[in-house]
Amino acid sequence: MIEPAIIQGVIKILLVCVIITAAYIISTRNLISLVxxxxxxxxxxxxxxxxxxxxxxxxxxxxxxxxxxxSKALIIPYFIATIQEKIRIKRDIEFHFLSPTSSLVLSxxxxxxVYMALTRILPATPSRENFVFFGAVIGLSLMLMGMMVxxxxxxxxxKVLGFLSxxxxxLIFGMFVTELPFIIEFLIVIDLIILVLLTTILTVGIDSTxxxxxxxxxxxxLLQGEEERP
Amino acid sequence: MILxxxxxVGLTALAVIGLSTTHRRMxxxxxxxxxxxMVLTMYILLFQQVPVASFLIGSQYFFMDNFGLFxxxxxxxxxxxAAVYAxxxxxxxxxxxxxxxxxxxxxxxxxxxxxxxxxxxFFCDNLALFWICAELTTILSAMLVAILSARxxxxxxxxxxxxxxxxxxxxxxxxxxxxxxxxxxxxxxxxLNWTVLMQHAAALPPAMLVAAFALVFIGFAAKSGIFPFHxxxxxxxxxxxxxxxxxxxxxxxxxGIYGIVRVYAIVHQTPAAATxxxxxxxxxxFTVAIAAFSMxxxxxxxxxxxxxxxxxxxxxxxxxxxxxPLALFWVxxxxxxxxxxxxxxxxxxxxxxxxxxxxxSTETVDEIxxxxxxxxxxxWGIIIGGLAITGMPxxxxxxxxxxxxxxxxTVSLPAMFVLLVLLFVAGAALxxxxxxxxxxxxxxxxxxxxxxxxxxxxxxxxxxxxxCLIVFLGIVFTQGEISFLDRIVQELRF
Numbered sequence: 001m002i003e004p005a006i007i008q009g010v011i012k013i014l015l016v017c018v019i020i021t022a023a024y025i026i027s028t029r030n031l032i033s034l035v036x037x038x039x040x041x042x043x044x045x046x047x048x049x050x051x052x053x054x055x056x057x058x059x060x061x062x063x064x065x066x067x068x069x070x071s072k073a074l075i076i077p078y079f080i081a082t083i084q085e086k087i088r089i090k091r092d093i094e095f096h097f098l099s100p101t102s103s104l105v106l107s108x109x110x111x112x113x114v115y116m117a118l119t120r121i122l123p124a125t126p127s128r129e130n131f132v133f134f135g136a137v138i139g140l141s142l143m144l145m146g147m148m149v150x151x152x153x154x155x156x157x158x159k160v161l162g163f164l165s166x167x168x169x170x171l172i173f174g175m176f177v178t179e180l181p182f183i184i185e186f187l188i189v190i191d192l193i194i195l196v197l198l199t200t201i202l203t204v205g206i207d208s209t210x211x212x213x214x215x216x217x218x219x220x221x222l223l224q225g226e227e228e229r230p
Numbered sequence: 231m232i233l234x235x236x237x238x239v240g241l242t243a244l245a246v247i248g249l250s251t252t253h254r255r256m257x258x259x260x261x262x263x264x265x266x267x268m269v270l271t272m273y274i275l276l277f278q279q280v281p282v283a284s285f286l287i288g289s290q291y292f293f294m295d296n297f298g299l300f301x302x303x304x305x306x307x308x309x310x311x312a313a314v315y316a317x318x319x320x321x322x323x324x325x326x327x328x329x330x331x332x333x334x335x336x337x338x339x340x341x342x343x344x345x346x347x348x349x350x351x352f353f354c355d356n357l358a359l360f361w362i363c364a365e366l367t368t369i370l371s372a373m374l375v376a377i378l379s380a381r382x383x384x385x386x387x388x389x390x391x392x393x394x395x396x397x398x399x400x401x402x403x404x405x406x407x408x409x410x411x412x413x414x415x416x417x418x419x420x421x422l423n424w425t426v427l428m429q430h431a432a433a434l435p436p437a438m439l440v441a442a443f444a445l446v447f448i449g450f451a452a453k454s455g456i457f458p459f460h461x462x463x464x465x466x467x468x469x470x471x472x473x474x475x476x477x478x479x480x481x482x483x484x485x486g487i488y489g490i491v492r493v494y495a496i497v498h499q500t501p502a503a504a505t506x507x508x509x510x511x512x513x514x515x516f517t518v519a520i521a522a523f524s525m526x527x528x529x530x531x532x533x534x535x536x537x538x539x540x541x542x543x544x545x546x547x548x549x550x551x552x553x554x555p556l557a558l559f560w561v562x563x564x565x566x567x568x569x570x571x572x573x574x575x576x577x578x579x580x581x582x583x584x585x586x587x588x589x590x591s592t593e594t595v596d597e598i599x600x601x602x603x604x605x606x607x608x609x610w611g612i613i614i615g616g617l618a619i620t621g622m623p624x625x626x627x628x629x630x631x632x633x634x635x636x637x638x639x640t641v642s643l644p645a646m647f648v649l650l651v652l653l654f655v656a657g658a659a660l661x662x663x664x665x666x667x668x669x670x671x672x673x674x675x676x677x678x679x680x681x682x683x684x685x686x687x688x689x690x691x692x693x694x695x696x697x698c699l700i701v702f703l704g705i706v707f708t709q710g711e712i713s714f715l716d717r718i719v720q721e722l723r724f
Contacts, residue, residue: 143399177410
């Protein structure tokens, strides 16, 4: 049995890693490293779930770790990378509204706001340790940082990644704050996979050059059609 | 076990669509699918004990109460009409090459699946499950918008998906808060079951409840096109094929409102309602105001109708904020009346869209000419529907608007006058558009270059049916209708 104190230390370190990946996603211009960074973030998430499992012994967390690893660290990044090769876009240079530096500063401010808001909403209970609270703050901040990516990037594909890291934030928040029934967690993952598939396929239409996107899109439409049917 | 009947019908419909090859057959399946749902819902309402106790997989994930049945009834009526309409409309899209034959199956499969998921959503007792179904409706309806695979359609669909799903994630955080709040109160662990939450609503901690509602509201507001999350709505509604626009406006916006009403019903049992109701009202006002002033300079008919949907959602939100039993009664009535009227308007707009083709689909000014000579039915459809949607007497929306205004007047008289002025602006915008567009006539003697579009009967029938239904609902109030709506209000404990 591992000491709870050590596990808590590990959890805190992992949470910091999550924030670092989020900061990288906000600031980088290279699309390929964006995807691998997202993959890394998901792996960190799976590790977090495992660490929490070691701490709480709730079997749901184990299931979450497995699902997260499979869907978000392998399937979705692979899918996005394939699409990326197809549309031949390597960099997303343009930023709306916010430059990377200012969005980093803003995200720090957001974390502070989330921290203050949560101290008021989540009443302090002695049984739940402070790392739970820390996790909740990081989760919500990650979600808001993901939203900033969606707002500030121009390419639809980068927006998809922003949405995905938003969703990772929700997962962290959910993991730390409460335990949802397994079936719900599972359905949500399915839901999100479909969402990502569809959005990415549509993205092909937007991000690629106009000439042959009709044809391409068409091919993916059919592919999507087979996946959609129950 | 009646829920299984719904599931069975839905799955069979999907399977048959998967197997069929002709457009006509796929269309027929969609019509029958929606019609069977309508019959089933009527059967439950007339012959079964409502709420139907249901029982699937362990704890109660599904249930059927009057509110859910009410929404399903509206959805199935609209889907039946829209499916009949789609027969002609999609046929004409195919003929003009705007829709490729190979995406036909995808179109009807998403259509049928959308109805299926919608019905499940309205029967969800578990709010997280409802959230999932609502997300799926976003995905499926976005596919229906993007099906034309023109760049602007894909743009609109992506915007819709991004705004709606990003906001729905906030909603999910709100649901986690709600779950956590219930876990602190209930002895046997937390729950998101609406029925259980309603029973224990008074005990839930108000601070967490306010936070939960605020977050949940963000998502469902985006789904129903409430300001400031309404930006996706006009684009998606204007770019989608008209049969789909009717569904988006008449059924999908109701999903968001349904979610808001459900969660607000929980909040309404607690002191937290006092903080939340004014905020809801404020959002409602902003929504109506933005919609009304966006309607004024609008030159595109479908966009105009889409903004009118935004306006009506604002009115509904104001009605919910007033939160008296009377106001809620008329909110429900307004939901129904708006759905039927808006569907008929989009049907007429669709016929005009086919007549004046691509000229209407882009951002450019509409070039509607000689409308009474070319499309008399659609023209009268727009005029009657327009009168109905602005709330002229003899139409159902007149009563709902009147009583929502009166209920608002009991809370705050100035607010009522502001709303009244905004409604006038919206009505004027609609009237101005109709008068200018419909009075454009080619002078006699000059040969007109516009070919008249032969409207298929399947496009005319649902339009006529809906208009008759609206007029009927405006004139006749049956006792059954009143007691049905009363039961919903009681269920929601207003």
